[in-house]
Amino acid sequence: MARGRPGLTGALVTAAVPLGFLAVFFVWPVLAIIRLGGGGGVAAVLSSSDTWRVVEFTVGQAAAATAVAVLTGLPVAFLLARTALRGHTLVRAVVMVPFVLPTVVVGLAFRSLLGGGALPIILANAFFNVAVVARTVAALWSHVDRRAEDAARSLGAGRARTFFSVTFPALRPAVFSSAAVVFLFCATSFGVVLLLGGGEYSTLETEIYLRTVQLFDLPGAAALSLLQVTSVIAVLVIGAVLRRRSTTLNLRVDTARRPRGGEWFVVAAAYAVVIALLVPIISLVAKSSFNGFKALAGTGFRGSLQITGWDAALNSVKAATYATLLALALGVVACVALVTLSRTRARPSLVESIDTALMLPLGVSAVTVGFGYLITLDKLPGDLRTSPMLVPLAQALVVTPLVIRTLLPVLRSIDSRLRQAAATLGASPWRVWREVDIPLASRSFIAATAFAYAVALGEFGATSFLARPDSATLPVVIGRLVSRPGELNNQMAYAACALLMLVTTAIVIAVDRLGTVGEF
Amino acid sequence: MRRLGPLLVVTALVAGCSSTPTNSHTVVLVTHDSFSVDQGVLDAFKADTGITIDVRKTGDAGALTTQLVLTKAAPIGDAAFGVDNTFASRALQEGVFAEYQAKDSDKGPQNYAIDKRLTAVDVGDVCVNATQDVDAKTFEDLADPRFKDQLVVEDPSTSSPGLAFLLATIAHYGNQGWVNYWQRLKANGVKVDSGWEEAYSQDFAGSSGKGPRKLVVSYASSPSAEIGDDGKARTKALLDTCFRQVEYAGVLNGAKNPDDARKVVDFLISEKFQKLVPDAMYVYPTRDGVALPEQWQQAAPKPESPATVPADQIQGNRDRWIEQWRAAVRG
């Protein structure tokens, strides 16, 4: 008989890849920058009431934005997963577009629509993240057996009761998974808080930036970073506890049908959300003009760009493709390791710790990580600090947790007996992955790919940090144009936004098509 | 797709690695993200000298300075451009730059010199901009009830022009008077935004955003971009409310290629580069005798007597001044 733990060693070796990556490109830089600041600032920062006000606002606005994103994302998830209606691809694209838009233009759009203040900050943060909830939950929802709901309904449960007693528990892992991701994104949002807060509101992220860059108060920044890391870990642990008890689902493939009766209300709510998402998007497109597009075809107003807008679009697609492939590879390896570990009856706490560790980069200041790179990565061969490879590497850090959160709920919910059935039919462990897990998770994989692309396409920080003038991407170009005076520059900026939306939509549609041709 | 994936990743990695230039005559120029130059000029420079300039952009002037300081032990480049007079002291104190007097540094740049290690490449004046119908001229006018609820400024803690305007008021009213002046501005309805983008393009009436306010803190050069179809400037800079930001270049301590780096600094104040500076970066050249573009001559003349505050004083008092400003304006 097989003794020991088959697969455990292999899983640990596999897990070493993403963990090693995390150690080199996250833990090391962050620890280095915190150490550089020294421990001196901790006491002063922690005892200041300002600090706690900042923490309160950071957590408060992120929690509120997460709640809004979940409440608006769920009807859209229902629409995508459960209804057979036309136009799903377009809906998927529309919810994804906000994800790639540069914060500065979204901030400006919300400012002109809603003015400044806490509520616009919350709404803008939710706006960016509806896609995370909608697509992660939809990926799982499309696999949940509808018969359990029908059974509950036949037992006399009302729609709401059915949802809360049958449907929601099944969706729980995906809902809490995506909520954790959204929370972290919102907690570290930077541009939106500055722009819409008008200096009245600050978050840990903006404070860390100000202390590091403007005041060069490294001890203070280090103390705040430490606080941020600690609170992120706390949030992640809570999230992990909430999404524990992932249920085994009776995985089905085709549960979409025409909505009936009261389902039309949910569908209407979903379309209302889509329309609400379209408002800022359309207001942005409206600001572009024919002149803007014409100028974008050249190198801009008085050569303010060094490349044409179309070149920038091409650069965006190219860079995003590399980053996506790298991030997907890493994310999938991480998922395989986590799933294999939990299947080998490794201690659940071990699996959860690895999972939580891989989520950390989402919640820690890009400033901390970025400056951490500067003082660590020169010690690696090839001095990665100024390499163009650092951009996809840094993005992979953010995309990997997204891939994990999208894929893992579905992979975990695959009945182990289905895999065992394949094994008894002669499928080796690798074949089982190929024949069972991968095809069943393919919808989630497509969602993960779309996210990875969106993150890479919309990425501004690391790209503007490292992009050469001739390899500028669309967000970089937009950032440049919007920070210059002149009507034409403005129109060009919005034309570039429209172009970015177009590229995103095209890629989301292409990824969708690719997936539907593949396995189903 | 499944089989293609890993292959593409490998290709990408190889492509990424091989695209890093290995030419020994390469100078890595670290700069901020508003740096802009026509590729043709860089190509011409290479043809003349054999030196390839590899431009690395890194955030705003503050982020650039922070980066240079953090990496002083293992510099990320050979030369740096874009540290301005509000951040210069920090960079100098930390020993980021090596001593170098650029060729031609006596042909104009010397007027802005603060140290033997830095060469002034351009100046950008931060001034209050106004629509043409406004007859305000001075700091005092801004606090005048005639212009109630007309001025929008940027937060000095988050915005570089915001800090510059704060420094302008400190230079004008002195240590004793400036807080009082801001209290009067507050009473007169000054609006504070976090950044230039929202202040200028959304709240200012003279920009394409057609906002409600007729006075905004921006640059002396901004009006050159707001020329209507009739050829007339829609906005103007109030030249008595300016603060001068000077951007410097220098050779980094520990540069791998210091000889070529010096030539790059020389290039930045050469006639060829200087005449491109206005359109590319919306700033004025430091070199004497470089003609401004036509729109600039019409709408954005260089201010003659802008305010300045010595770099070391900015460095020494920035935190305190910002705190005092917060108390006066926000409190």
Added chain:
Amino acid sequence: MLRIEGLTVRYGRTTAVREVDLEIADGEVLALLGPSGCGKSTLLRGIAGLEQADGVVAWDGTDLAGTPVHRRGFGLVFQDGQLFPHRDVAGNVAFGLKMAGLPKEPRVGELLDLVGLNDYGKRKVTELSGGEQQRVALARALAPNPRLLLLDEPLSALDRSLREQLAVDLSRLLRAGNSTALVVTHDHDEAFTLADRVAIMRQGEIVQSGSPEEVWRYPVDEDTARFLGCSTFIDGEVSGNAVTTEFGEVELSAEDGPVRLGLRPAALKTGGEHPGIVTAAVHRRDHVRITVKSATREVEATAPIGVQPGAVVGLRLDPDGMAVVGQRRRPR
């Protein structure tokens, strides 16, 4: 031939299967029968290689310790099919052939014929009824010609009439293919329909194994007898080919002397001499199951349709429903 020696499976501190020895001859169908939670499914999973276990699992004398699940050549059918939802019916049946690199046709067609689903190849498995799904699962497991077929409660998810029908079909299929099989079930009807031999399992151990009739008539102890449907236990005295009890005398083959008897409801019928009052009556398909209170005890019995609670009946013994507890069958 499958041989198991000292097989033990532990989950943490609990031992689910303890020191089990078992053999299945080529072409034999063995039913592993026991109440839920007795460890029978765990034993089956241990044989398949799906559980870590101590002890020996050997096929034709070769220890399978180092042989992973997918190389054992053991087919497995789960209670609820576990069909691949992303493949159609033919794709499911062809799976094992694909893994073995064998051609799909004509095998897939033959098997679909065999399970009576010959036109179903292109159907989605999610559109099938439960019975159809189980047939596909069986065809899928049989397709690569497994040397041993493991069936884990293959019929218990189905409704009763379907279950009985499928049990007969399954029995025919197993015989027709001369398959060697291990069926795990908690249903004795199912076990006796399918199996050549039955092993009774309780609390992780095999307590008895033998032919269906032997196990049915001579359960090893009262617990086993109770599991096999005996609800009343009485003492008797065997002499010759008859046994004398409180319910009278009846023909029985057992050793002379005192004997413990287990009575199923069918062992007590109305129309006898031992009176009692009917306290409850439940209709079954062709009879009434009644509870009768006599002077000494309350027993389960069967009566013709029409008997009502309150009626006074006389009971008699019927040897068909009796079991001899704790004795080997006396050789005739």
